[in-house]
């Protein structure tokens with residue numbers, strides 16, 4: 001058990017590591033582009049290194065300069081060499097397996113995407129189904145009406161375009177289809193029920209892909225990508241969000257988080273927190289080629305409960321555990337709707353958060369409800385309850401672990417957590433920053 005001692009207050013400027021989603025895409029899109037691309041401020045984490053290894057196995061020229069946080073990619077273009085061993089390992093990275101599937105669907109060799117036990121439990125039919133509609137030969141392990149890793153992908157004569165309405169607002173589903181469309185005949189049209197993060201679209205456009213938005217659809221067609229030579233990845237808003245939360249719920253505190261990605265399809269937590277009464281300001285807003293970034297200034301705030309609707313969830317999908325924590329510190333009741341997707345993250349994050357917050361004496365309940373034909377989930381939290389010191393369980397999920405550490409840091413008596421190794425999945429320097437505070 002790792003002990004977490006409470007913090008009194010913070011007054012500090014911090015810098016957080018680079019964006020995980022954008023780092024994955026930078027490796028993939030640079031590998032698809034003929035020529036040399038220098039990726040600056042690349043995130044060195046378990047998941048992003050898994051993607052890097054996959055492209056090494058596909059014989060893309062990759063130099064990883066760990067000390068400089070740089071990756072240099074030298075690619076021959078969008079068709080790769082068959083891996084010497086059929087298998088490409090996706091570890092625990094959902095972004096790797098789902099996005100690479102779209103790329104491998106258009107290749108001229110057989111491949112297999114294997115996964116670590118936690119990822120083997122995560123659903124893949126959401127990507128295999130639309131990819132098969134495009135003519136791909138992709139198959140997962142079938143179980144209870146869904147498909148799971150490992151995935152096998154065989155070459156086909158050609159892929160073709162589709163018009164597809166994704167049942168779930170998910171950047172991973174959308175991106176898999178977009179990548180396959182780069183190898184397909186015709187114009188693919190994709191529509192999501194709600195907007196999800198658009199890093200793939202932005203970066204592909206920057207690399208010259210034929211991609212545009214029209215009447216609520218994303219239109220994309222076969223494209224030869226051209227490297228811009230260099231890209232710079234901003235800090236990860238999802239990592240910054242842990243400290244944004246801490247700065248708000250700790251008393252007498254002020255925090256500045258520098259150089260954070262501020263793409264509005266990622267930062268849905270900010271307007272949600274502002275409507276709870278959070279004092280958050282954005283300074284030095286800038287643009288790094290295709291993504292906005294800037295500094296976030298946070299002051300201790302007195303929060304009040306709010307209601308979050310399903311359509312807002314994709315814009316803060318990874319920050320919901322933090323929103324639950326803010327709700328515990330707020331006056332009144334917070335209701336968060338549309339949480340179904342949290343059930344299929346690295347762990348079921350509704351269960352992991354409800355279990356731990358209840359253990360700390362919080363008033364939190366979960367309810368299912370009907371939304372059209374499907375069942376969805378909401379949580380209701382009555383804030384202002386005394387926080388009991390507790391021994392938390394991370395469920396081996398990085399975001400559950402970091403959220404609970406923030407919660408314990410802001411409590412009167414602190415607490416403990418069983419496992420922090422999982423944090424390296426996305427945020428290797430998290431503990432050092434906490435220590436520095």
Ligand code: S3P
Pocket residue numbers: 020021022095169170171172173175197317318341
């Ligand atoms: C991601 C998309 C989201 C998010 C995940 C990273 C991405 O998943 O939860 O951490 O990089 O595309 P979904 O697309 O499944 O919502």
